[in-house]
Each structure stands twice: as structure tokens, then as C-alpha cells.
Amino acid sequence: MAMANLIFDALFAPLRGRETPLLLLPEGGLSGDAFYRMAARQAHALAGLGVERGDRVAAQVAKSPEALALYAACMALGAVFLPLNTGYTPAELGYFLADARPRVFVCDGARAVALAGVAGQAGATLVTLDGDGRGTLADLAEGMAETVTPAPCGAGDLAALLYTSGTTGRSKGAMLSHGNLLSNAGVLVREWRFTPADVLVHALPIFHTHGLFVASNVALLSGAAMIWQAGFDAGAVIAALPRATALMGVPTFYTRLLDEPALTRAAVAHMRLFVSGSAPLLAETHVEWEARTGHRILERYGMTETNMNTSNPYDGARRAGTVGFPLPGVEVRIMAEGRAVPVGEVGVIEVRGPNVFQGYWQMPEKTAEELRPDGWFITGDLGMRDADGYITIVGRAKDLVITGGYNVYPKEVELLLDAVPGVLESAVIGVPHPDFGEAVFAVIVPQKGAVPEAGAVLAAVAGDLARFKQPKAAVVVEALPRNTMGKVQKNLLRETYKGWFD
Ligand code: AMP
Numbered sequence: 278m279a280m281a282n283l284i285f286d287a288l289f290a291p292l293r294g295r296e297t298p299l300l301l302l303p304e305g306g307l308s309g310d311a312f313y314r315m316a317a318r319q320a321h322a323l324a325g326l327g328v329e330r331g332d333r334v335a336a337q338v339a340k341s342p343e344a345l346a347l348y349a350a351c352m353a354l355g356a357v358f359l360p361l362n363t364g365y366t367p368a369e370l371g372y373f374l375a376d377a378r379p380r381v382f383v384c385d386g387a388r389a390v391a392l393a394g395v396a397g398q399a400g401a402t403l404v405t406l407d408g409d410g411r412g413t414l415a416d417l418a419e420g421m422a423e424t425v426t427p428a429p430c431g432a433g434d435l436a437a438l439l440y441t442s443g444t445t446g447r448s449k450g451a452m453l454s455h456g457n458l459l460s461n462a463g464v465l466v467r468e469w470r471f472t473p474a475d476v477l478v479h480a481l482p483i484f485h486t487h488g489l490f491v492a493s494n495v496a497l498l499s500g501a502a503m504i505w506q507a508g509f510d511a512g513a514v515i516a517a518l519p520r521a522t523a524l525m526g527v528p529t530f531y532t533r534l535l536d537e538p539a540l541t542r543a544a545v546a547h548m549r550l551f552v553s554g555s556a557p558l559l560a561e562t563h564v565e566w567e568a569r570t571g572h573r574i575l576e577r578y579g580m581t582e583t584n585m586n587t588s589n590p591y592d593g594a595r596r597a598g599t600v601g602f603p604l605p606g607v608e609v610r611i612m613a614e615g616r617a618v619p620v621g622e623v624g625v626i627e628v629r630g631p632n633v634f635q636g637y638w639q640m641p642e643k644t645a646e647e648l649r650p651d652g653w654f655i656t657g658d659l660g661m662r663d664a665d666g667y668i669t670i671v672g673r674a675k676d677l678v679i680t681g682g683y684n685v686y687p688k689e690v691e692l693l694l695d696a697v698p699g700v701l702e703s704a705v706i707g708v709p710h711p712d713f714g715e716a717v718f719a720v721i722v723p724q725k726g727a728v729p730e731a732g733a734v735l736a737a738v739a740g741d742l743a744r745f746k747q748p749k750a751a752v753v754v755e756a757l758p759r760n761t762m763g764k765v766q767k768n769l770l771r772e773t774y775k776g777w778f779d
Pocket of ligand 1: 441486553555556557558576577578579580582600656658670673679684
């Protein structure tokens with residue numbers, strides 16, 4: 278008997294012979310069997326390019342059925358899937374490719390010329406996959422065998438490398454194993470009661486843990502179907518709800534849906550579950566959602582390195598402003614000065630369990646700073662636990678900005694701003710934004726005698742930053758507020774500019 282491949286056997290092998298749809302698309306359904314065959318063909322195409330067990334396969338591609346099949350194909354080969362944000366610039370991609378040294382890099386055909394250099398420098402073979410599923414990867418896959426024998430992969434073998442932004446400007450590759458992903462998917466299927474009768478509206482990107490692992494893995498493991506939408510469009514989501522049972526989204530989805538008059542009780546009559554995560558859901562949104570739809574949003578908390586850690590209960594009170602309880606098998610402790618804090622007090626959240634990643638790719642020092650030898654991971658999030666055990670996230674120890682569900686580390690943006698002629702220094706903060714939750718905001722200090730114009734400074738850095746990282750606004754000030762230790766007091770800046778987007 279062939280050795281097991283944890284993820285492929287659990288998520289993809291069962292699709293073989295399934296005639297019911299896995300993906301519901303605007304142009305019709307794609308059956309589980311058709312998806313399985315697509316993944317098998319791609320696996321053979323990748324193998325033909327030399328991809329072997331343990332090799333990285335990087336992809337910066339639009340969301341499509343073929344893009345999800347690429348994930349499946351990597352799992353079949355025992356390769357490590359490395360999805361990249363579609364907003365990354367060639368310079369940003371150059372860093373990831375040089376760091377991860379993938380065997381193959383898959384990108385949109387329209388970017389192939391621009392990215393050939395960075396792929397070549399990293400020793401990766403470049404193939405293309407366009408949003409419509411065409412490209413040189415599809416050409417290679419055509420006519421390939423439609424079954425695949427998965428390479429053996431156990432709990433500790435790597436399945437994915439997901440890059441998080443780094444506070445020092447360097448991103449870190451979080452190494453996620455088959456065991457990490459499958460254990461978490463199993464827990465979420467049970468906790469959130471997913472069955473083959475479910476139809477999930479999938480409008481999240483699949484280069485991030487939320488869309489790829491929380492949404493796709495849960496649907497795949499449970500035998501559910503997905504209404505597969507290439508991006509978030511409030512009208513399209515509402516139109517899908519009468520055929521769906523569940524939606525997973527970032528808070529921005531929910532605020533945008535609330536702006537639509539078509540969001541009514543009748544529109545959600547077929548739905549059983551709305552899940553939110555990746556950034557704090559305003560209690561106000563929770564309340565408004567219930568008033569409009571009769572449903573209480575189920576908020577959960579997780580991160581790239583750990584998958585999901587906590588969730589509000591399926592049965593029982595879903596408390597607005599909290600992220601609920603630790604998931605089964607996941608331990609959570611809240612620490613300050615080396616000790617667990619009492620109920621109601623704030624500390625740094627640490628987590629331990631089969632969900633916690635294997636460390637940062639080729640960064641043993643960074644790994645040692647955040648992942649303790651006994652398995653506790655220091656999340657960097659600040660939180661507290663109430664007397665009933667509900668956990669609330671109160672802030673971030675690091676000054677991470679989360680805009681529309683994406684993380685932006687201020688340091689990376691500040692370094693670019695500081696390099697613009699006429700700029701002495703800068704501080705990048707997150708300020709409340711009605712649409713994005715938080716918006717990236719820059720406070721700029723000019724060099725003596727210079728008079729930089731805020732808009733021009735932002736324009737100067739735009740080419741080097743993915744759109745979601747670009748400041749949405751900037752001000753020029755004489756000096757940054759600092760404490761006696763010389764540290765910039767970002768809390769004061771946040772206070773000053775908190776009403777900017779009101
Ligand atoms: P990422 O690695 O991109 O998934 O981002 C993880 C970070 O998002 C966490 O460390 C938290 O700071 C934040 N986060 C995720 N879910 C929530 C939530 N429900 N409430 C508040 N913050 C959250």
C-alpha cells in the first residue's frame with residue numbers, strides 16, 4: 278500500500294469520481310472529479326519541470342480554479358506551496374524568490390517579461406497561469422495523466438511557506454506542515470459544523486491563510502462546495518447567498534455588505550453561518566449585522582504562523598468584540614513579565630498546539646525569538662481573558678497596521694519614505710478607516726530647508742509598494758513626538774489623526 282500523504286489523502290483524493298460540483302462558477306459548476314483531474318495534470322506538468330518532494334513552488338497568480346488546483350498539485354508531489362500576494366511588485370517578489378529559492382515560479386503571463394529576471398536570479402523556472410486558466414503551465418498540463426499517486430508526506434513534512442511581513446523590513450517565511458494544516462482544518466470543520474451539504478461563498482484571496490487554509494481547507498475536508506468568486510464584490514456575494522450556507526470574510530466584507538440595501542433577512546434566509554477574522558470586527562458591525570440579518574457573526578482569531586487559535590462558539594453566546602475560546606487542542610496563555618496574568622488583565626498572547634508552525638524559513642534566530650523550545654509561540658498580540666473564558670484582542674505589541682485584512686508593518690513603508698529626497702524621517706501608523714478598518718497613514722518630517730509635498734512623497738514610493746501598503750494619506754509636520762527614551766510615540770500620532778477619514 279502506498280504511504281500516506283496527509284493533506285492530499287484528506288482533501289483532494291476524495292474528489293476523484295465526485296460528480297457533484299466542488300466549485301460553483303459564474304459559467305457553471307466544476308465537479309470534484311474535474312478538479313481532481315485538473316490537479317493531477319498539473320502535478321505531472323510540475324514534475325516534468327523537475328519539481329520534487331520538498332521543493333518550493335512559488336505562485337503569484339489571480340484566483341481561479343486552476344490556481345487552487347496548483348495548491349493541490351503541489352500537495353500531490355510533496356512540494357511546498359508558496360502563494361504570493363498579487364499586489365507584490367517585482368522588487369518585493371525578488372526578495373521572496375531569492376529567499377525561498379523555488380524550483381518553479383508561476384505568474385500571470387502579462388508579468389512574465391517583467392519577472393523573468395528575478396525568477397532567473399533565484400534559479401526558478403518561470404511558467405505562466407493567467408486568470409482565465411491559460412498559460413504555459415496549462416499548455417504543459419494538457420494531455421497529462423489524470424490520476425496521480427501522491428508522494429508520502431507525514432505530519433511534520435512541510436506543505437506551505439507563507440510569508441509574513443517583518444518588523445525590520447524583512448519578511449519571514451512561516452513553515453507550515455501537513456500536520457499543522459490538517460489538524461486545524463479538522464478542528465474547524467467540527468467546531469463550525471461543516472458537512473457535505475454546505476455551500477461556502479469563497480470571495481477571499483487564496484494567497485493568504487484565511488482564504489487558502491481556513492476557507493478552502495475547511496470546505497475541501499468537509500466535502501462542501503464553494504461558490505468561487507475571483508474577488509470580493511458586495512453585489513456578487515449577496516446574489517450568491519440564496520444558494521449558499523456559509524460565508525467567511527474579513528471585517529471589511531461585513532461593513533461593505535451592510536452598505537448594500539439588498540442585504541436583507543430574505544437574502545440570508547438560506548444561510549447558517551457568517552465567520553469573520555484576520556482583523557478586529559467592530560462590535561458595532563456585529564450589532565448592526567444582527568439587526569439587519571438576524572445572524573450573529575462568529576468571530577475567530579488566528580495568524581499565518583498558527584492557523585486558527587480561538588473561536589466564538591457555534592452553540593452558545595457569540596460575544597461581540599471577543600474572539601471566543603481556545604479551539605480544542607490549542608492552548609492559549611496570556612503573559613506579562615514571564616507569568617500568566619490574572620483574569621481581566623492585559624498581556625501578550627502565547628499559543629501552543631498542533632496548529633503552531635515549524636519556524637521561520639532559514640531564520641533560526643527569529644524562530645528562537647518567537648517560538649519557545651517547549652512549543653509556545655509568542656504571537657505579539659495583546660489580549661485578555663474574561664471571567665467566562667472569552668478572549669479579547671486589545672492591540673498589537675508590534676505596531677502592525679491591518680488594512681482590509683492585510684498586514685502592513687510600518688517599518689517597511691517608513692524606510693522607503695525616509696529615502697525620498699527632502700524627507701528626514703517618518704512614522705507610519707494605522708488610523709481608523711470606514712472601509713478598510715485601518716488605513717496606512719504617514720507622518721513625514723522634512724529635512725532642514727526642504728519643503729516636500731505630502732502627495733509627491735507618496736507618489737515617489739508607490740512604485741515600490743503593493744497597493745495595500747501604500748499610505749492612503751500623509752501629513753508633513755515639524756517633528757515627531759518622542760518619549761524620554763527617544764522612542765516615537767505612535768500612540769499620540771494615532772490619537773491626533775484618528776478622525777482623518779471620518
Ligand atoms: P495574518 O498573519 O495576516 O493572518 O495576521 C495575523 C494577525 O491578525 C494576528 O496576529 C492579529 O493581530 C490579527 N487578527 C487576526 N484575527 C483577529 C481578530 N479576530 N481580531 C483582532 N485581530 C485579529
